[in-house]
């Protein structure tokens with residue numbers, strides 16, 4: 001799933017093109033993709049977006065008259081594309097907007113189950129929809145992070161991914177961040193020393209900034225991730241092989257040498273815990 005660096009890179013790329021022209025035609029939209037019916041999509045027609053905005057992993061586009069907000073959640077397989085006038089459009093995108101002059105913003109989802117969503121809301125309803133999100137991960141200071149970590153005793157990998165606690169981090173960047181901070185994915189949030197909290201805050205900011213810089217240049221997953229999905233490959237810090245462990249419904253990647261004092265973490269799949 002795209003996380004803060006990926007979504008922010010898209011936001012920056014989309015900001016100017018989506019606000020260049022008013023919307024000529026809103027839709028069509030796949031029935032599973034468009035989650036709202038009131039206000040109707042055609043209400044967008046003739047209005048202009050003021051740009052692209054982001055909160056956590058969510059992208060949104062507000063009209064410059066302050067009346068409407070189009071909220072987008074890409075989930076795992078959703079992708080947004082901006083097509084110049086005349087550029088070939090995929091046959092049946094999940095969602096499409098055409099601007100005056102012929103450019104288009106389209107959402108495609110290459111998956112059997114449509115999970116990506118588009119909501120057309122009033123700005124107040126959009127705000128409510130995003131209200132549950134914690135503070136933005138990028139720019140989070142050690143004091144604010146410390147407060148969040150002390151609030152609940154949770155395993156770090158799961159807690160960092162909880163959008164209500166911190167917005168923008170998913171499983172890929174949780175792997176990268178914890179590795180850079182040299183902290184165990186299973187460490188309890190309330191057990192961290194002040195020095196470890198500081199290290200974690202630093203790693204959150206440096207890793208997300210590194211990811212954003214790479215994604216803005218169009219870097220692939222292979223060129224971006226150093227730990228995520230790198231089972232058996234040498235750790236870029238110590239050269240030992242990267243390990244993996246199943247935790248709840250996710251697979252975590254980590255370096256035992258750097259993060260767990262050489263210990264191999266035990267499988268904690270939900271299915272196993274429930275058995």
Ligand SMILES: [Zn+2]
Nearest residue numbers: 235238255258
């Ligand atoms: Zn290592």
